[in-house]
Amino acid sequence: xxxxxxxxxxxxxxxxxxxxxxxxxxxxxxxxxxxxxxxxxxxxxxxxxxxxxxxxxxxxxxxxxxxxxxxxxxxxxxxxxxxxxxxxxxxxxxxxxxxxxxxxxxxxxxxxxxxxxxxxxxxxxxxxxxxxxxxxxxxxxxxxxxxxxxxxxxxxxxxxxxxxxxxxxxxxxxxxxxxxxxxxxxxxxxxxxxxxxxxxxxxxxxxxxxxxxxxxxxxxxxxxxxxxxxxxxxxxxxxxxxxxxxxxxxxxxxxxxxxxxxxxxxxxxxxxxxxxxxxxxxxxxxxxxxxxxxxxxxxxxxxxxxxxxxxxxxxxxxxxxxxxxxxxxxxxxxxxxxxxxxxxxxxxxxxxxxxxxxxxxxxxxxxxxxxxxx
Amino acid sequence: xxxxxxxxxxxxxxxxxxxxxxxxxxxxxxxxxxxxxxxxxxxxxxxxxxxxxxxxxxxxxxxxxxxxxxxxxxxxxxxxxxxxxxxxxxxxxxxxxxxxxxxxxxxxxxxxxxxxxxxxxxxxxxxxxxxxxxxxxxxxxxxxxxxxxxxxxxxxxxxxxxxxxxxxxxxxxxxxxxxxxxxxxxxxxxxxxxxxxxxxxxxxxxxxxxxxxxxxxxxxxxxxxxxxxxxxxxxxxxxxxxxxxxxxxxxxxxxxxxxxxxxxxxxxxxxxxxx
Amino acid sequence: xxxxxxxxxxxxxxxxxxxxxxxxxxxxxxxxxxxxxxxxxxxxxxxxxxxxxxxxxxxxxxxxxxxxxxxxxxxxxxxxxxxxxxxxxxxxxxxxxxxxxxxxxxxxxxxxxxxxxxxxxxxxxxxxxxxxxxxxxxxxxxxxxxxxxxxxxxxxxxxxxxxxxxxxxxxxxxxxxxxxxxxxxxxxxxxxxxxxxxxxxxxxxxxxxxxxxxxxxxxxxxxxxxxxxxxxxxxxxxxxxxxxxxxxxxxxxxxxxxxxxxxxxxxxxxxxxxxxxxxxxxxxxxxxxxxxxxxxxxxxxxxxxxxxxxxxxxxxxx
Numbered sequence: 024x025x026x027x028x029x030x031x032x033x034x035x036x037x038x039x040x041x042x043x044x045x046x047x048x049x050x051x052x053x054x055x056x057x058x059x060x061x062x063x064x065x066x067x068x069x070x071x072x073x074x075x076x077x078x079x080x081x082x083x084x085x086x087x088x089x090x091x092x093x094x095x096x097x098x099x100x101x102x103x104x105x106x107x108x109x110x111x112x113x114x115x116x117x118x119x120x121x122x123x124x125x126x127x128x129x130x131x132x133x134x135x136x137x138x139x140x141x142x143x144x145x146x147x148x149x150x151x152x153x154x155x156x157x158x159x160x161x162x163x164x165x166x167x168x169x170x171x172x173x174x175x176x177x178x179x180x181x182x183x184x185x186x187x188x189x190x191x192x193x194x195x196x197x198x199x200x201x202x203x204x205x206x207x208x209x210x211x212x213x214x215x216x217x218x219x220x221x222x223x224x225x226x227x228x229x230x231x232x233x234x235x236x237x238x239x240x241x242x243x244x245x246x247x248x249x250x251x252x253x254x255x256x257x258x259x260x261x262x263x264x265x266x267x268x269x270x271x272x273x274x275x276x277x278x279x280x281x282x283x284x285x286x287x288x289x290x291x292x293x294x295x296x297x298x299x300x301x302x303x304x305x306x307x308x309x310x311x312x313x314x315x316x317x318x319x320x321x322x323x324x325x326x327x328x329x330x331x332x333x334x335x336x337x338x339x340x341x342x343x344x345x346x347x348x349x350x351x352x353x354x355x356x357x358x359x360x361x362x363x364x365x366x367x368x369x370x371x372x373x374x375x376x377x378x379x380x381x382x383x384x385x386x387x388x389x390x391x392x393x394x395x396x397x
Numbered sequence: 398x399x400x401x402x403x404x405x406x407x408x409x410x411x412x413x414x415x416x417x418x419x420x421x422x423x424x425x426x427x428x429x430x431x432x433x434x435x436x437x438x439x440x441x442x443x444x445x446x447x448x449x450x451x452x453x454x455x456x457x458x459x460x461x462x463x464x465x466x467x468x469x470x471x472x473x474x475x476x477x478x479x480x481x482x483x484x485x486x487x488x489x490x491x492x493x494x495x496x497x498x499x500x501x502x503x504x505x506x507x508x509x510x511x512x513x514x515x516x517x518x519x520x521x522x523x524x525x526x527x528x529x530x531x532x533x534x535x536x537x538x539x540x541x542x543x544x545x546x547x548x549x550x551x552x553x554x555x556x557x558x559x560x561x562x563x564x565x566x567x568x569x570x571x572x573x574x575x576x577x578x579x580x581x582x583x584x585x586x587x588x589x590x591x592x593x594x595x596x597x598x599x600x601x602x603x604x605x606x607x608x609x610x611x612x613x614x615x616x617x618x619x620x621x622x623x624x625x626x627x628x629x630x631x632x633x634x635x636x637x638x639x640x641x642x643x644x645x646x647x648x649x650x651x652x653x654x655x656x657x658x659x660x661x662x663x664x665x666x667x668x669x670x671x672x
Numbered sequence: 673x674x675x676x677x678x679x680x681x682x683x684x685x686x687x688x689x690x691x692x693x694x695x696x697x698x699x700x701x702x703x704x705x706x707x708x709x710x711x712x713x714x715x716x717x718x719x720x721x722x723x724x725x726x727x728x729x730x731x732x733x734x735x736x737x738x739x740x741x742x743x744x745x746x747x748x749x750x751x752x753x754x755x756x757x758x759x760x761x762x763x764x765x766x767x768x769x770x771x772x773x774x775x776x777x778x779x780x781x782x783x784x785x786x787x788x789x790x791x792x793x794x795x796x797x798x799x800x801x802x803x804x805x806x807x808x809x810x811x812x813x814x815x816x817x818x819x820x821x822x823x824x825x826x827x828x829x830x831x832x833x834x835x836x837x838x839x840x841x842x843x844x845x846x847x848x849x850x851x852x853x854x855x856x857x858x859x860x861x862x863x864x865x866x867x868x869x870x871x872x873x874x875x876x877x878x879x880x881x882x883x884x885x886x887x888x889x890x891x892x893x894x895x896x897x898x899x900x901x902x903x904x905x906x907x908x909x910x911x912x913x914x915x916x917x918x919x920x921x922x923x924x925x926x927x928x929x930x931x932x933x934x935x936x937x938x939x940x941x942x943x944x945x946x947x948x949x950x951x952x953x954x955x956x957x958x959x960x961x962x963x964x965x966x967x968x969x970x971x972x973x974x975x976x977x978x979x980x981x982x983x984x985x986x987x988x989x990x
Contacts, residue, residue: 105886112888116799119792123862124816126855130823130831137834189727197724199473206732208978213735215909215970217916219943220963223950224738253734260731273510277572279471281523281579282500284713286720291522296513307822314824316919317947341826341919348830348923360834363827370822378815497710500700524696526713527703537692580697 134367138360145354150361156327158347163358165340167327169365172339174330175247175319176312183252184259184305191263191301196289214257222321225250230322237334242324245333250318259308266300267293299384303377310373314366316341340366403437406659408649412441415485419444419583419613420465426478426642427457427464434460436642438479440632442583447605447614449628449651451621453666457643458617458634462585465615466502467495483583500527503576503612507588509568511560511575516543516552519560519571523579538578545608546574547600566597573604577612584608586616590623602627621667625655633663739967746964749957757961762929771962773931777939780932781846781925782914785853790907793858794896797865802891821859828855829923837924847935849925856920857910864906868899901984908977912970918943942966 141150145163153164190210194203229249234241270293278288294301324336325346331337338346340362351359415421420442427435435457442448450458463469464477467488481488488498500523511519520539521529529535539556543549548570552563560571569589576584586605590598605614605627618624624631631654636643647654647663658664690698703710750757760770796813804810832852842848872895880890896903918941926938927948940948942962949959 101884101886109886109888113799113803116795116803120796120799120804120813122792123796123820123858124813126858127816127819127823129835130820130827130855133831133834133839134827186727186731189724190731193724193728197721198728206728208974209732209735211978212971212974213731213738215912215916215974216735216738217918217943217966217970219916219918219947219950220742220966221738223946223959223963224741226950227956228737228741253738256731256734271510273506273508274512276468276471276506277504277510277512277575278522280466280468280499280504280506281526281576282496282498283526284496284717286717287526287713289720291526292512292514310822314822314826316824316826317943321947321950341824344826344830345919345922348833360830363830366824367827370824370827371819374815374819374822494710494714496713524692527696528699529692529696531695534692534695538696539692541691541693578696580693580700 131367134360134363138357138364140354140357141361144357145361150358154329156343156358158351158355161354163354163361165358165362165365167329168338168340168343168362170330171323171337172313172341174244174337175251175323175339176309178244178248179251179255179312180305180309182248183256183308186252187256187259187304187308188263188301190256191260191267191304192289192294194260194264195267196285196293210257210260213253214261218254218315218318219321221250221253222318225318225322233334239334240324240336241334242322243332243334243336244323244330246322247319247339250322251312251315254315254318255308255312258311259304262304262307263297263301266297266304269300270296299380303380306373306377306380310370313369313373314341316345320345403644405437405439405645406647406663408647408653408657408659411439415482418442418482419484420615421482421485422480424479425461425464425481426476427460427469428476428478429472430474432640433642435464436644438645440645440648442613442615443630444613445610446629447609447616447627448630448632449624450615450617450632450634451619451624451666452634452643452646453636454619456634456636458632459587460643461634462504462587462615462617465583465585466499466504468499468504470495500579501581502583502585503579503581505569505572505576505584505586505589507591509565509572509592511568511571513559513561515557516560516563516571517556520574520578522575527579539574542574542578543571545577545604546570547604548574564594564597566593566600569593569597570600570604573601577608581612583613583615586614588617588619591619598623621669625651631655633660633666635662635666637662742960742963742967745957745960746962746967749961750964758965761931762958771942771945771958771965773929774940774942774945774962775965777846777925777930777932778915778941778943780939781849781853781921781941782911784846784850784935785857785914786907786911788850789854789857789861789910792854793861794865794903796858797862797869798891798896800862801866801869802887802895817859817862820855821863825856825917826919826923828852829920831855832920832924843936844924844926844938845936846925846932846939849921849941850935852920852924853914853917856917857914860910860913861906864909865899865903868902868906869895871902872898901980905977905981908973908980912973912977915969915973916943916966918947922947 141147150163150165151169152166153162154166155162155164156167157163190206194206198206225246229246230241232241233243233246233249237245274292274296275288278292283291319339320342323339323342325338325342326336327338327343328335329337344359344362347355348359412418412421418441420440422441423439425435425438426433438461450462452458460469464481465483465488469475469477477489483498483502487493512522514522517539520542521535524535524538529538540549540553543552548567551567552558552571555563560568563571569592573584573589590601593601602623605616608614616624616628628651630649631651632648633646633654634643635646647658647660649659654663655667658667757770758775759772761772763769796817800810800813804813829852832848832855836842836848836851837844842851876894876898877890880894885893921941922944925941925944927940927944928938929945930937930939932939943966946959946962946966949955949962
């Protein structure tokens with residue numbers, strides 16, 4: 024192919040184009056082919072201008088003796104400036120895309136940098152296992168917040184996941200299109216309700232109810248569970264429904280044709296088939312829950328204590344950061360950045376888990392190479 | 398109803414006693430909403446034999462097949478009229494549970510549709526639904542069904558592999574094994590060979606011949622050679638005008654239909670003049 | 673049947689002489705006589721459907737309760753001397769009057785954030801969907817975008833404070849907040865745009881390439897215009913997300929009530945105002961009014977996104 028191109032370029036060179044242009048074009052074309060080699064479907068597309076020109080020039084060169092290859096003159100329609108523009112635009116787009124990588128990198132670097140003195144000043148072990156958090160004593164043990172976050176997230180998952188998955192199953196397997204035309208926008212809207220509004224709702228509605236039911240002031244894990252499960256439910260519902268909808272209709276039909284009831288089909292075929300997707304949804308919901316700040320902050324009670332019952336105030340990593348960041352300095356600030364670093368690492372590992380699960384999934388159902396005639 | 402003037406031609410007269418037939422269908426009508434998709438279908442499906450439904454695509458033969466195990470019930474806004482009797486019992490009478498019916502009448506689909514579970518679990522699905530719990534019983538059934546589906550030799554060492562991880566033809570035989578595992582009285586096959594490789598087609602045709610004594614088989618096929626090869630009876634469906642209901646043009650012994658069709662349209666279709 | 677004899681030798685340890693098939697057959701006959709097996713299956717089915725219904729009703733009910741409760745209490749506040757609550761300043765110890773400066777601060781910072789993040793996000797999506805070859809680089813970028821989307825907003829806020837405010841010396845202001853918010857919006861807009869571009873049918877591109885258009889000509893004149901409605905839908909949804917965002921704004925905008933004029937002015941957003949009113953508890957009516965207005969804005973944005981995507985879905989499907 025490159026040989027072919029050389030001859031063509033030469034023929035152009037001889038007759039019509041400045042040599043510098045021909046090589047310029049070749050470089051551009053070569054670059055393009057480098058970039059698109061891996062994707063055969065795109066290859067033909069990206070090559071189109073140069074390929075078409077080359078072919079036309081080729082036939083023209085064959086038809087007529089070289090010195091008179093006049094038609095080829097007109098075929099050089101893509102100007103040099105256009106090609107430079109194309110290349111620089113591609114670079115610009117790449118830079119934009121790379122900003123996402125840069126953003127994540129910067130966030131991690133900054134949080135880690137600010138949290139780094141932890142190692143020397145407080146000691147990682149003391150930080151992770153210490154149960155005392157006192158600005159006055161300059162002791163910063165993060166365990167109450169780490170555990171607090173997990174208590175709050177765990178409870179909200181127990182409440183929210185079943186409700187969310189059942190709703191998703193209802194939407195994908197049972198509800199009529201007309202019912203879904205109401206349910207789906209409602210779920211999306213619920214997902215859009217700002218966490219501070221849900222937190223506010225928690226303060227004015229859920230807190231008094233919990234207080235009346237279990238005593239105390241109403242601020243504590245139970246309230247946080249309820250409020251947080253409202254926050255994560257739309258995420259889990261939407262993603263689970265996607266997973267369920269992606270199961271081909273054929274296997275449902277097969278199950279019905281075997282004499283299964285609707286529930287048997289859902290329980291024994293559809294849900295197992297969508298299992299990975301539902302787990303994904305739950306993990307992402309968990310990520311949402313662990314990073315959730317305002318709603319939790321407003322109802323959890325914010326006492327740096329270990330879990331001591333469903334109505335005893337506790338605190339979480341996120342709420343502690345918001346509460347104390349404003350007036351923190353020195354070790355205190357370092358400790359807060361330490362909490363942020365933990366949050367960052369947790370959410371990162373959840374994203375990674377989802378990726379690995381997806382890879383596992385594709386590996387499992389991959390066909391052997393012979394493939395059959397489907 | 399203009400289409401009801403249509404007269405189906407029979408090379409062998411229709412039975413008068415429903416009990417000698419497997420399916421005994423009289424004047425069946427079918428609607429999707431307002432659209433009358435099938436009209437005035439009358440036919441007998443004889444037990445322990447293979448019946449082929451042929452006709453150009455879109456002629457209602459698959460729709461008719463899906464009436465036979467009430468799969469069409471799953472599509473909202475459909476309606477059935479006329480009589481369809483299975484072993485003398487009306488399958489559309491109010492007392493009949495479609496779930497129960499489908500346990501007696503198995504179905505194979507055009508696209509192989511194994512569950513994304515292990516091969517073993519695929520075959521054990523039906524028996525488990527019906528309450529078989531003992532591992533040894535299930536092992537028995539799985540092996541037996543896979544053998545009857547001509548698949549055992551290929552998968553006996555990979556029973557715990559995902560049903561989607563085998564070839565398309567193997568998947569289709571897996572689906573057949575899955576249906577055979579519940580010992581259906583009738584096996585409905587909706588173009589089972591249109592999406593798979595020729596070797597598997599051969600194996601499926603072989604197994605059909607092997608099991609037809611125990612299971613009444615009805616196969617919808619586009620492939621006239623296949624109909625001629627495997628079936629004992631053939632029915633020819635046709636929708637002559639788009640928007641009008643499809644009708645049953647001719648029905649009878651396969652040998653009669655293919656050698657001496659009564660209706661001109663049957664002859665035209667079989668000799669490849671349209672479709 | 674010959675297969676069954678094989679079975680017996682193989683399963684010699686099983687005491688029963690019956691094969692699995694025979695067991696199943698007897699079971700079926702039993703069921704047919706008593707009708708018991710299916711009866712239970714149908715009962716289970718009915719119970720399960722009831723549970724599914726119930727779950728959905730609870731989920732939808734939660735939304736309804738939030739909307740109705742906030743609406744019921746907030747609507748009165750907003751409508752009292754309408755439009756005083758929207759267009760006047762807070763008075764006294766923030767106890768009376770309206771929330772005008774917070775509305776301005778919210779719109780200011782989110783608008784600015786959208787102006788910053790949209791071009792970057794759209795161009796990045798163009799790169800991922802049209803230019804990049806599928807390989808390690810794309811995987812890395814996509815992973816980074818997913819990660820960015822999952823970074824807890826409080827961490828984002830902390831980063832905004834440490835980087836934009838303390839390192840780049842931007843004061844607590846609209847600008848600092850909008851930079852933080854744009855980090856939040858970037859992955860959302862990027863994902864939506866990429867999906868929108870990928871949804872453009874391939875033959876439409878072929879049409880353009882077939883005429884000898886360059887890549888950028890094809891993208892800018894054919895692909896992006898076709899994808900525009902979906903991109904706008906994505907933009908609106910990310911805007912709605914930013915308007916409700918509290919943690920980032922809390923740490924980067926400041927909390928003083930101030931009417932922002934230039935980007936380096938500080939202020940207090942509606943969401944932060946709502947938070948402070950709610951926890952201080954001194955002025956619940958103002959909190960209700962703010963919550964109601966926030967919900968109203970987000971509801972309006974959601975509905976318009978829905979309207980746009982519905983209106984143009986026919987073109988998309990064509």
